[in-house]
Amino acid sequence: MLRAALTAATLTLASLVQAETKVPTSQAEISLGFAPLVKEAAPAVVNIYAKRLVAVRESPFQGDPFFQNLFRDFGTSRPQVQNSLGSGVILSADGIVVSNYHVVGMATDIRVVLNDRREFTASVLLADEANDLAILQLNEPESMPYLPLRDSDSVEVGELVLAIGNPFGVGQTVSSGIVSGLARTGAAAGTGQGYFIQTDAPINPGNSGGALIDVNGDLIGVNTRILTRSGGSNGIGFAIPANLVAAFVDQAKAGNKRFEKPWAGATGQPVDADIAESLGFSRPGGILISALHPESPFLAAGIAPGDVILAVDGQPITSGAEMIFRMSVAGLGGTAEISGIIGGQPDKVEVALIAPPEVPSRDTVVTSRRSVLPGVVVSNLNPALIAELGLPLKEEGVVVEELGEFGSQVGLRVGDILLAVDNTRIEEPKNVEEALQAASRRVSITVERGSRRVTLRFRL
Numbered sequence: 340m341l342r343a344a345l346t347a348a349t350l351t352l353a354s355l356v357q358a359e360t361k362v363p364t365s366q367a368e369i370s371l372g373f374a375p376l377v378k379e380a381a382p383a384v385v386n387i388y389a390k391r392l393v394a395v396r397e398s399p400f401q402g403d404p405f406f407q408n409l410f411r412d413f414g415t416s417r418p419q420v421q422n423s424l425g426s427g428v429i430l431s432a433d434g435i436v437v438s439n440y441h442v443v444g445m446a447t448d449i450r451v452v453l454n455d456r457r458e459f460t461a462s463v464l465l466a467d468e469a470n471d472l473a474i475l476q477l478n479e480p481e482s483m484p485y486l487p488l489r490d491s492d493s494v495e496v497g498e499l500v501l502a503i504g505n506p507f508g509v510g511q512t513v514s515s516g517i518v519s520g521l522a523r524t525g526a527a528a529g530t531g532q533g534y535f536i537q538t539d540a541p542i543n544p545g546n547s548g549g550a551l552i553d554v555n556g557d558l559i560g561v562n563t564r565i566l567t568r569s570g571g572s573n574g575i576g577f578a579i580p581a582n583l584v585a586a587f588v589d590q591a592k593a594g595n596k597r598f599e600k601p602w603a604g605a606t607g608q609p610v611d612a613d614i615a616e617s618l619g620f621s622r623p624g625g626i627l628i629s630a631l632h633p634e635s636p637f638l639a640a641g642i643a644p645g646d647v648i649l650a651v652d653g654q655p656i657t658s659g660a661e662m663i664f665r666m667s668v669a670g671l672g673g674t675a676e677i678s679g680i681i682g683g684q685p686d687k688v689e690v691a692l693i694a695p696p697e698v699p700s701r702d703t704v705v706t707s708r709r710s711v712l713p714g715v716v717v718s719n720l721n722p723a724l725i726a727e728l729g730l731p732l733k734e735e736g737v738v739v740e741e742l743g744e745f746g747s748q749v750g751l752r753v754g755d756i757l758l759a760v761d762n763t764r765i766e767e768p769k770n771v772e773e774a775l776q777a778a779s780r781r782v783s784i785t786v787e788r789g790s791r792r793v794t795l796r797f798r799l
Contacts, residue, residue, distance in 0.1 A: 373501060377513050380556045382454045382484040383429045384503040384511065384549055387438055387461075389446035390422055426504035426549030427451065427475065428558060430488065430588060434480030436461060437584050438548035439563055440471045451477060454511055465591040467598035471563050472579060474591035486550060489557035491580035492654065494518055494536060502540040502562055502576070504549025516540030516574075518559075523577060534664035535577035536560045542576035551578040558584070582668045589670065601666040601675075602695035604635025604722060606732055609658050610647060618647065618680075624657055625649040625679060632732045634696050634722050640688040642681055650678040666692060695722040704768035706743065710775035711782055711799060714743025717757065717771045728754045736787075737765050750795040755786040 425442030429435070436451060443449055449461045459477040466473040477483070498518045506512050520537030538551060542562050551560040560578025590598055607626040608614070615623040625647045631638040642648070650656060651665035652675050669675050674689040681688060703718045717737050718724055725734060739746070739755045757765040760774035761783055784795045 373513070373515060376501065376552075376554065376556055377503070380486060380501070380550065380552050381503060381511060381513070383486045384454065385427045385429060385436065386452040386505045386511065387425050387427045387436075387442055387548060388422070388450040388452070389425075389443045390448040391444075391446045424505065424545055425547045426545065426562070428548070428550045428561060429477075429483050429485040430558075430584075431485050432483050434459070434461075434477030434483050435464075435485075435588060435591070436475040436477060437561055437587070438473050438475060439561070440466050440468045440473045442548045443473045443475065444468060449475065451475070465587060465595055465598060467587070470579070470583065470587075470598060472561070472584065472587050472598070474587050486552065486556065486558040488581045488585050489553060489555075489559050491536065491559050491582045494521065494553070494559050494580075496521055499554050500538055500540055500559065501552050502538065502542050502546060502549060502578075503552065504542070504546035504562060506541075506543035506545040509545075514541040519575075534580065534583070534660050535563070536580055538576050538578060539574040540576060541574070546576075557581075560584075580664075583664065586668055586670055599671055599694050600663060601669070601671055601692040602635075602722060602726055603637060603663065603666065604632035604695070604732065605637045605642075606630045607648070607659060624655060626656060626659060626662060630732055632722060632725075634698055636691045636693055637677070640677065640690045642677070642679075642688065642690075646682065647680040648677055649680070650676075652676050653678070695726040697721055697723045702768050703740070704772055706772050706775055710772060711778045712743055712745055712749065712751075712775055714741070715739065715746050715751070715771070715775075716741035716743070717768045719768055720756075730754060734787075737768050737771060739786075749782075749784070749797045750793075751784070751786070752788065755788055755793075757784070757786055758792070759783075759785040 423442055425438060427436045427438035430437055443463060444466050451459045451461045459480060461475040461477050464474045464476050496518050500516060500518055502514045502516070504512065516539040518536060519539045523535040523537045536551065536559065540551070542565050546562050549562045550558055551562055553559050559581050561584055562576060562578050565576045587598060605628055607628040610618070610620065610623050610625045610627050612623050614627060628642060628644050628646050628648065630644060648656065648662065651662055652669060654665055656662045656665060666675055669692055671692050671694060673692050675692055676687055677690050678687045699719065699721055701718050701721060701724060703716060706713055706715045718740055720735050720738050724738060725732065728738065734756060737757045739751055739753055739757065742751055742753065757771060759765055760771065761778055763770065763774040765771055765774065780799045782797055782799065786793050786795065
């Protein structure tokens with residue numbers, strides 16, 4: 340018995356010595372600890388300190404339980420420096436770094452600190468608030484340690500993972516867990532959009548933008564948010580898949596300042612159990628197309644309302660967010676294979692991956708100083724503007740892009756569809772300038788806002 344125990348101890352010690360010099364490659368080695376893996380991966384995970392100027396309104400009613408809500412926009416607006424702390428991951432030897440938009444978005448000063456305490460300034464190459472990703476370039480980088488990107492479609496539930504970041508600003512920290520879910524959409528993460536890998540590896544404030552790596556040290560995702568009631572980790576964290584990160588890097592290197600994702604020009608709803616039964620499907624899955632824009636590439640490929648999209652490039656989909664994710668990973672300029680029930684039969688079609696078109700051409704008008712609302716920017720709607728403002732596909736007419744000096748004070752909002760000013764019907768952008776110049780002292784503006792028609796009234 341003693342001899343067997345000594346033999347086991349000797350084998351364990353030998354394994355430990357071996358594990359100090361290489362990344363774990365077997366379950367036996369993994370069980371001994373993650374130290375060799377962390378030693379290789381941690382240098383490529385950085386701490387990010389960002390500063391941004393924000394306008395803060397100082398109101399004399401601040402703190403008053405009644406009047407502070409009534410006079411929320413009252414008072415003087417003053418610039419104030421806001422600091423943010425997060426993490427990032429170096430993706431190439433020349434200093435390309437990925438982080439979250441909410442860490443570095445709109446920052447005026449970005450400082451990146453490596454694990455070995457070297458510091459670099461950085462500039463934003465590409466940032467996208469909707470996907471909460473930003474690509475940075477370190478200024479005057481040396482040869483940088485970096486993490487390779489793994490094909491996130493090959494990730495499986497149950498894989499061991501490590502989350503590396505700077506939670507609560509205490510310094511670089513590593514936590515372990517498993518992949519606990521795939522294909523999590525924005526609803527699971529508490530937002531209306533996105534597509535995520537779920538993990539139970541503890542992720543806390545400050546971990547945002549940090550690395551989620553596998554046991555080979557490859558990056559499978561960028562930690563972005565948690566689902567929590569307390570503000571700390573409850574074992575439900577979300578990471579943006581590496582395949583989308585790769586698409587961002589490609590566009591950043593191509594010189595894009597904002598992320599351009601393919602436009603579907605389609606709306607639909609997930610096929611749940613009830614819809615599946617009504618369609619005669621054996622199980623739920625896919626998206627039932629309910630509407631298509633006249634310029635939609637899906638319409639051009641022969642897809643019609645009532646068809647069901649089941650897969651994009653061979654990958655099954657269950658939501659609109661998942662479909663857009665698959666198209667975004669494929670990238671602009673090519674095609675995607677769409678599989679589903681098309682025209683009542685199982686079929687596959689090739690759909691062009693295009694940016695939302697400027698058809699008809701955008702006609703933009705800025706109201707003059709002679710109008711009652713100077714500086715308001717309005718344009719005729721087209722697919723590009725619909726996508727930019729997140730409006731329903733069916734919308735048409737003239738939309739508010741910027742509010743000018745007094746637009747917000749009279750109740751206008753970006754995305755409002757202008758229907759009439761006083762008794763003048765708005766059919767094209769130039770009508771807005773004409774109507775606002777001719778407005779009476781009691782002005783009435785009718786807009787469509789979402790599914791509601793709203794009338795704004797004010798006196799000059």
